[in-house]
Amino acid sequence: MKQLAFWPSREPIKKEKKFLRHREFLEKINHIDQLWEYLKDKYGDLMAVSDLRGKYPDKYTYAQLADLINHASKAFLNLGLEKGDVVSLIAENSPRWLIADQAIMRLGAIDAVRGCNSPSIELDYIIQNSNSIGLIIQSREIWMKLSNRDNLKKSLKFVIILEDDSSEDLIGWSSFIKSVDKAVIDKDLTFQNSHKITDTATILYTSGTTGEPKGVPLTHQNLLHQITNLACIADPRPGSSVLSVLPIWHSYERSAEYFFFSCGCSQFYTTPKFLKDDIKQVKPVLMATVPRLWEAIHDGFFLALNK
Numbered sequence: 001m002k003q004l005a006f007w008p009s010r011e012p013i014k015k016e017k018k019f020l021r022h023r024e025f026l027e028k029i030n031h032i033d034q035l036w037e038y039l040k041d042k043y044g045d046l047m048a049v050s051d052l053r054g055k056y057p058d059k060y061t062y063a064q065l066a067d068l069i070n071h072a073s074k075a076f077l078n079l080g081l082e083k084g085d086v087v088s089l090i091a092e093n094s095p096r097w098l099i100a101d102q103a104i105m106r107l108g109a110i111d112a113v114r115g116c117n118s119p120s121i122e123l124d125y126i127i128q129n130s131n132s133i134g135l136i137i138q139s140r141e142i143w144m145k146l147s148n149r150d151n152l153k154k155s156l157k158f159v160i161i162l163e164d165d166s167s168e169d170l171i172g173w174s175s176f177i178k179s180v181d182k183a184v185i186d187k188d189l190t191f192q193n194s195h196k197i198t199d200t201a202t203i204l205y206t207s208g209t210t211g212e213p214k215g216v217p218l219t220h221q222n223l224l225h226q227i228t229n230l231a232c233i234a235d236p237r238p239g240s241s242v243l244s245v246l247p248i249w250h251s252y253e254r255s256a257e258y259f260f261f262s263c264g265c266s267q268f269y270t271t272p273k274f275l276k277d278d279i280k281q282v283k284p285v286l287m288a289t290v291p292r293l294w295e296a297i298h299d300g301f302f303l304a305l306n307k
Contacts, residue, residue, distance in 0.1 A: 023227075023228045023231050023262075025038060026224060026227070026228050026262070029224065030195060030196060030197035030220060030224075031105060031106075031108075031195045031197070031199070031201075031220050032102070032105055032201060032220055032223050032224065032227075032258060033069065033073075033102045033103075033105040033106040035258070035261065035262055036062075036065065036066035036069050036070075036102065037066060039062045039065075039066065039261065039262070039264065040062050040063045040065075040066035040067075042062075042238075042264065043062045043238050043239075043264040044061060044062050044063035044066075045061055045062075045063065046061060046062055046238060046239050046264055046266065047059065047060075047061055047239075047266045048060055048061055048062040048064075048065045048261065048266065048267065049065060049095045049098065049261075049266070049267045049268075049269070050095075050266070050267070050268050050269070051093075051094050051095055051268075051269045052268050052269060052270050052274070052278055052281075052282075053269065053270050053271050053273075053274050053278075054093075054094045054269060055163045056094075056096075056163070058094065058095040058096065059095075060095060062264070065095070065098075065099070068099050068177075069099055069102045069103050069106065070103075070106070070189065071177065071180065072099050072100065072102075072103035072176075072177065073102075073103040073104075073106035073107055073189050074180045074184045074185060074187060074189065075103070075176055075177060075179050075180050076103055076104060076107055076109070076134075077107060077184050077187070077189070078179055078180055078181050078184055079134070079157055079158045079179070080133075080157045080158075081104070081107055081109050081133070081134060081157070082107065082108075082109065083107060083108030083109060083194065083195075084108065084109065084110070085107075085109045085110070085133045085134070086109070086110045086111070086112055086130045086131055086132045086133065086203065087104055087109060087110070087111050087112070087132055087133065087134040087135065087136060088111070088112045088113075088114070088123075088126060088127045088130060088132040088134070088135045088136070089101065089104075089111040089112065089113045089114075089136045089249070090113075090114050090115070090116060090118075090123060090126075090135070090136070090137045090138065090142055091115075091116060091136065091137060091138035091142075091162055091249075092115060092116055092138060092247065092248070092249075093244060093247065093248040093269045093271075094138075094162065094248075094269060095269075096162045096173055097162065097248055097249075098248070098257075100136050100160070100162070101113075101202075105201055105220075106189050107189065108194065108195050108199060110200050110201065110202060110203060110217075111136075111202050111203070112126055112127075112130035112132060112202070112203040112205065112215065113202060113203070113204060113205075113249035114126055114205055114249060115247050115249055116138050116139075116142055120145045120146060120147055121147075122205075122208050122213055123142075123145065123146060124146055124147055124148055125208075125212055125213060126205050126213060126215075127146075127152070129212075129213075129215060130203055130215060132156070133156060133157050134156055134157050134158045134159070134160070135152065135156055135158070135159045135160070136159075136160045136161075136162065137159070137160070137161055137162070138161075138162050138163055139161060139162070139163045139164055140161060140164045140167065140170070143159070143161070143170060153169050158171055159171065160172075160173065160176050161173065195220075196220075197219070197220050197221045197224065198219050198220075198221055199219060199220055200217045200218070200219055201218055201219055201220045201222070201223055202217070202218050202223075202254075203215045203216065203217050203218075204216045204218060204249075204251055218251070223254075223255060223258060226255035226258070226259065227255060227258045227259040227262050230255070230256065230259040231259075231263075234286055235263070236260065236263050236265050236285055236286055237263075237264075238263065238264030238265070239264065239265070239266055240263070240265045240266065240285040240286065241265070241266050241268065241282050241283060241284045241285055242260045242265045242266065242267045242268070242284055242285065242286050242287065243267075243268050243270055243275075243278060243279060243282050243284035243287050244257060244267050244268065244269050244270070244287075244288070245270050245271065245272055245275050245287070245289065245293065246288055246289065246290065246293075252288060252290075253288050256288035257288075260286065265285075265286070268282045268284070270282075272293065272296070275293070275297070276297065
């Protein structure tokens, strides 16, 4: 009896190829930060990002976001940041985090990222181990958490606070944005000729549960691969609502956010505490989540029923 060979359907492959064709513009990009001029031209008037639960309800279109990233890169240049320098970025989700992250990359510099809830001993270690020349923190509360503040003031070129006003030697966000000298205001930093796809973009640190945190450098090529190939999983239309709840400094959420932005989505930042309310308000088309998040919502639902 003749046996029949059954081959898997080629339909999924066709769909993936179709989605990947929408990503061909990424082939001309060798740095994540180069996305923004393309997005400004293509989706300038679309809302790019909105902070629902942060201290400041910042909200920007793609045109506004691209301009702010370019301006912030000049502010960093004014503070002495150079290609290859490392800046520790200790903060949670906000448009200001994103602007700082992309402005640092615009100069070919690198950010070492971590969240606010990490123990002070880990934060002290990350700043030192990464050889950071600058520090960006969410609030003055994080600054007071660090044990070697006097040494940091002497060794770092700058300390910027995203949420608070300037005080002592710390630079508030508003003052930072305004600190661009005339000497650099007209410089075009959009496409740096010396930038390569193999440049290190960021350093992610492990939790340190097996000892001191381990720094893992990721290149622009690593991140661009992710935002290119995530199109095989999802292909949202420009203007689609996306709710972001996971930590932006985590590799999964970060790659997903870059991908959503590259599609022209409108991203809303929330927190786990307000997730149930903000899902109803935003009605997101997509979310990057983990099972534990939905387990908590499930448990909370049945806990309320049993009361």
